[in-house]
Amino acid sequence: MxxxxxxxxxxxxxxxxxxxxxxxxxxxxxxxxxxxxxxxxxxxxxxNSIAKGLKTGQTGFVAMVIPSDIDASGREIMFDMVVGISQAISRHGLKFLLHVVDSNADVTGAFDELYYGGGIDGFILTELEEPDPRVSYLKERKIPFVVHGQDAVAEHFFVDLDNFRVGEALAGRLLDAGHRRILFLNGNDHRIYSSTRTAGARRALTDRGIAPETIHVSYGPMTRARGREAAVEWLRSDEPPTAIIAGNMMLARGVYDAAAELGLSIPSDLSLVAHDDVLIQYPAEGFDPSLCVTRSSLSEAWSSLATLMSRAIAPESPEIEHVLMRPELVEGASVAEPSGSASAR
Amino acid sequence: MxxxxxxxxxxxxxxxxxxxxxxxxxxxxxxxxxxxxxxxxxxxxxxNSIAKGLKTGQTGFVAMVIPSDIDASGREIMFDMVVGISQAISRHGLKFLLHVVDSNADVTGAFDELYYGGGIDGFILTELEEPDPRVSYLKERKIPFVVHGQDAVAEHFFVDLDNFRVGEALAGRLLDAGHRRILFLNGNDHRIYSSTRTAGARRALTDRGIAPETIHVSYGPMTRARGREAAVEWLRSDEPPTAIIAGNMMLARGVYDAAAELGLSIPSDLSLVAHDDVLIQYPAEGFDPSLCVTRSSLSEAWSSLATLMSRAIAPESPEIEHVLMRPELVEGASVAEPSGSASAR
DNA sequence: ATTTAAAACCGAAACGTTTCGGATAAGGTA
DNA sequence: TACCTTATCCGAAACGTTTCGGTTTTAAAT
Structure with a gap:
């Protein structure tokens, strides 16, 4: 050496x-x-970063702690997330440590272990719940951390998609096309982003003076299977929706499945909009007709996350920063006026 | 502190x-x-593991380097793998670092970077190809590493499933039930495990004095979609197989899909055996009728992997060790005698 | 009382780096 | 000549641990 x-x-x-x-x-x-x-x-x-670490107290190691029993809906995108984060972290000259613990209860213990004994500079938190015990734990101990999936204003570093705008834009697009019976297939109801998106959709309604019950929000896992099942169920009901908002591309896939199953064609029988995280596994190009989406690349979010992290672990505890990624509305051929209303009401 | x-x-x-x-x-x-x-x-x-690391040269960090452009079939199980390995590594008191590089070409550079400068004790290699440049690179530099997915005898640490036995047992099971037209849905043909399984199946044939062309081997990605497509294609051919060997549970799922699609019932019209890695996402219990499998838990493999790793990074370069996991044959209701042959030939 | 062996202890150096507090030399200014 | 700046340099200490090479204490053996 x-x-x-x-x-x-x-x-x-x-x-x-x-x-x-x-x-x-x-x-x-x-x-x-x-x-x-x-x-x-x-x-x-x-x-030798170890020697440097001993002297300066900064090793450049950044960790993410996850329990091994993540639910199925989480697993589907978790790998993309982990890879994206790890890559962004490496590009910033830091090193990414993935620490898996047996259960949720062990997470905070791992924080202590890794921070005080293991030479870890800071932590990445994702998939926040409200309230999230991890946040208070780390804050109390002044251990640096950065959050992804937290769009309420808060006193710590975070980066997230502007979910309010997502809900607002998707709902607004359908309302402006004339739809008045809309199904919103949202994420799990204890996730912050779900409620924020709902709030955005509500705002789209009130801005236009349209009744709240125009949009029905359904919460659940964001999988293709649920998209299909929920869509089929609602489309077969007495008052089927004329348009659907899908929370992500997997749900959108499920809705396409359902439409095919019921012999409905998009967009003439059913309009569809969705949010696109630009995941490699679920490309927007795969849809026919092309899908109208709000788009915001998750990989850009990871890059911001890494930038924030390198600031957060700086020795002189720095100013807290936030990044809210703004979604872009991308038009597609999946939206038309509702079939019943010949543009009249 | x-x-x-x-x-x-x-x-x-x-x-x-x-x-x-x-x-x-x-x-x-x-x-x-x-x-x-x-x-x-x-x-x-x-x-303080950093100080300890400086003095002893052992930090307890173990890394896995993967390129970000893994193919789709790899992604499906990659997350389970990464989680399983990370967990096993933690349980051995080591720490798991996931390092993502942009492309395959950058992998060896990352080895240098992490080993010589980053305080990483050793590396985990998975999904080996033949020959694999990573192996020779690490060997030349005497950097410790452990391999998963290498069942040919070799001069380095590795743990793997005994794939020869898998092929032998699955083929043997069907041959003994009387099947003489068998389709083997194997993995990608440049993967070592695929050819080893094929060799095992061949042995099952020669041991019984049965013609090699009795089993047709098809190589490809081990996904549900390919399982369905390949099974449909072959079942619709002039001489359809009476039994299928699926390389993993996802392929098996696809075969069940195909059988349902073609109105074939298992096992009366088609027998099926598969290998079960005991992945959380693809449980053996989900199949009806129950599936006859060779079973070997991947998580046990990770545990062995971690044990080997802790030996491999010991200061006095130790004896090279191998672990070959032996699959267990688990009976199920998915195998019957071929419908045509009334036990005669 | 003296020697010996074993048990328990400890100072100091080392791992590779950063950083504090000067030191040296050259050149300019009074 | 004496003094001050500025640019460039360097010795030594420190980070927290392990470990080498001893020393001291205790108890047993002669």
């Missing part, structure tokens, strides 16, 4: 100056710095 | 002895050890 000492011997420059040269300090002669750089390169020096 | 020094001051025992007491050395009085333990407990001492 090549160390600073080796470079010092090689160049005749003192250990201190070698460190400072490589560290980019101003009180080192540019000529010296170049000699040091050259030697470092030639000898194949790699800074 | 509570350190050994604090405990030393608190108890009046020297720093050295505190370290040795907690480290379980024999040359410390049991009474002293107890006093030290009590103080450590009371003060909330947690050993």
């Amino acid at each position: 090549v160390t600073l000492k080796d470079i010092s011997k090689e160049t005749g420059v003192s250990l201190t100056q070698v460190s400072r040269a490589l560290g980019g300090f101003s009180d080192v002669n540019e000529q010296t710095r170049e000699r040091v750089r050259e030697a470092a390169q030639r000898l194949g020096y790699r800074p | 509570v350190t050994l020094k604090d405990i030393s001051k608190e108890t009046g025992v020297s720093l050295t002895q505190v370290s040795r007491a907690l480290g379980g050395f024999s040359d410390v009085n049991e009474q002293t050890r107890e006093r030290v333990r009590e103080a450590a407990q009371r003060l909330g001492y947690r050993p």
Whole structure:
């Protein structure tokens, strides 16, 4: 292993100056710095992050703690999430640690273990619930953390999609097309984003002076199977919806399945809008007719997350920051006027 | 942060002895050890693994490097794998680092980066190909690693399912039931386990003196969709198989789908056997009629993997070890004699 | 009383880095 | 000449742990 000492011997420059040269300090002669750089390169020096970590208290390790018993709906996108986060973290020069604990109850214990004993600088929290015990735990101990999936204003670092706008835009698009019986297939009801999206949809209604019961919100897992089942159930009811809002692309898939099953064609018999997280596994291109969506790439969110994280773990506890990703409305061929109403009401 | 020094001051025992007491050395009085333990407990001492790592060169970090562009069939089980491995690693007192790189080409660079600069003790390799450049790279540099998915005898640590037995047992089961037209839905053909399973099936044939073409092997991704499609295609052919071997539970699902689609009933029209990795997402219980499988829990494999890893990263480079998990044959109601042959030939 | 062996203990160095508090030399100013 | 700046350099301490090479204490053996 090549160390600073080796470079010092090689160049005749003192250990201190070698460190400072490589560290980019101003009180080192540019000529010296170049000699040091050259030697470092030639000898194949790699800074030992463990030693650095011991001295500075910063190792560059960032961890995510998840229980092994995640529910099925979580698993479906969890891998994409983990990969995306890990990649974004690496790009910021940090290292990503995935720590799996047996159950939800062990999560906070793992925080202690990893932070105080394991050289972990900070944590990433996702899929927040309300209230979430992890947040208060970390806050009390002043352990740095960044949250994804928290769009209510809060006193900690977070990045999230602007879910209010998502609900508002999707509902608004259908209302403006003339729909007055809408089914909103939303996420699980204890998730913050679900209620925020509902609130956005409500705002779309009140802004237009339309009755609240125009949109019926159904909460549940965001899977293809549920999309199909729920859509079939409601489309077969006495007063079937003329349009559906799907919370993500998997639900949208299920709705397409249901439409095919019931012989309904999109958009003439049923309009559909959805939110698109731009997941690799569920591309928007796969839909025929093309789907009208609010779009916001999750991978951009991961990138912001990593940026926030590198700020959050800075030594002098820094200003808390938020990032709210703004969704983009992408038109598609999945929306038409409701069939019954010839543009009249 | 509570350190050994604090405990030393608190108890009046020297720093050295505190370290040795907690480290379980024999040359410390049991009474002293107890006093030290009590103080450590009371003060909330947690050993600093970074400092320990600096001194011993062992940090307890174990990494898995994966490219972000994994193919779809890989993704399906990848999350289960990652979670299982991470959990097993944690249980062995090690820490699991998931490092995602942009492409396959960057993998070896990440090895260097993490091993020489990042305080990573060793690596986990999965989904080996033949030959795999990662293996030779790590071997040349004497960087510790453990492989999952390598059942050919080799000069490095590995754990894997005994895929030869899997192929042999599944094929044998169908042959003994009298089937003589068998379709084997195997994995991708450049994966080692696929060819090993094929070899096992061939052995089952030769042992019984049956012609090689009795079993037709089809290679491809191990997904439900492919299971359905391939099964439909072959069942509709001129000489449809009377039995199918599915490489995993997802393929088996697809075959059930195909049977339902074609109005065939299992086992009277079609027999089916499969291999069951005991994945949470694809439980064996979900099949009706119950499926006859070779079973070997992947989570047990992860546990062995973690054990091997802790040996592999030991300071005095240790004896190379292998673990071959033996599959268990579990009977089910999915196999019967072929309908045409009234037990005669 | 003296020697010996075993048990229990401890100081100091080391791992590779950062950083504090000066030190040195050159050049400019009074 | 003496003094001050500025640029450049460096020794030594520190982070928390392990471990080498001893020393002291105790008890048993002669």
